[in-house]
Amino acid sequence: MMNPILTFLVVLIGLYGLSTSKNIIKSVFCVTITEAGVILLFLNLGNFEGGSVPIFLEGLAEIVDPLPQALMITTIVIGSTVTALALMLCIKIFHHFGTVEWEEVLRDRGDL
């Protein structure tokens, strides 16, 4: 019961950072933290004390659930590509505006 709450706290830390960070690269990191919380939440679902890895061997009964693990491979790969794409956009923003601070970029664009 306590583990899902703790993993959701990681998600909330990521959301708080996403709302308050003034640097674009820190925002990208916060997206990664949020994603890590979601991954922990799913891996925690099928896990239990004393469970072994989901590899089929003779006489093996107590394995953890393999389905969340297979789903989280997808999440990790997609998350890494999204992070790479966001960081490349950060580099482009730096080359164009000369800064990666949200407020300065918005001021330069005339949105603030």
Next chain:
Amino acid sequence: MVILVIKNGLLIALLLVLLGAFYFSVQDLELMYNTFAKNYYLENGFYQTYARNLVTGIYLDYRLFDSIFEAGILLIAVSGILWISKQDIEKHNVHFMLDKFKTPDLFVMFARIVYPLMLVFGFYVIVNGHISPGGGFQGGAIVATAILILYYIDPNKETDPTFIVSIEKIVFLLIIGFATISIVTKGTMFTNPFTVDNIEVQSIYLLLMNILIGVKVALGLWTIFTAFLKEGR
């Protein structure tokens, strides 16, 4: 200053409301979560997919459709990164960010020792993906990391990311083609095409699929590295 404190307090209150909502929604988690799928995979997984590693059996047989689009999303993201980084490539003088004289000699020396070991370990993880922990995605990431170390050893090495992406597209088409063969032999798409009831024959499919996915992931991550290195100037 006061406005900032009020904003922060409101934000924290909102997050606490979210936490409370989550707490009350997972109250009956034991009722929502059941082990039917786990027991099904444990009983039938090995005899239907011939993969000792049940995770590999799931993402290469039961949920191959998901895995194909996962590889497709990687390809789309890599193409997007290349497209974004190409926009003003003529305006600047493009050269690699890594400078041989700034890299410590000790690091280069150890990179030379570690590089072949990492490459072999990556291939081991890819090839043994269906009988031990590992698989195409993880092994491909290890191989791509080894290739990144190669840039530190020889910073003057030039790579054309467009060419690597072309190979990656061909490998992606091979994955889709290999997954579609089973419509001829079994009548359903996206499953193991071999009908012989022999574990060695059936393992060929898992092995080839893991190798193809590993090559694709390694090429994709290699392209991302190269695009980032070309941006540093």
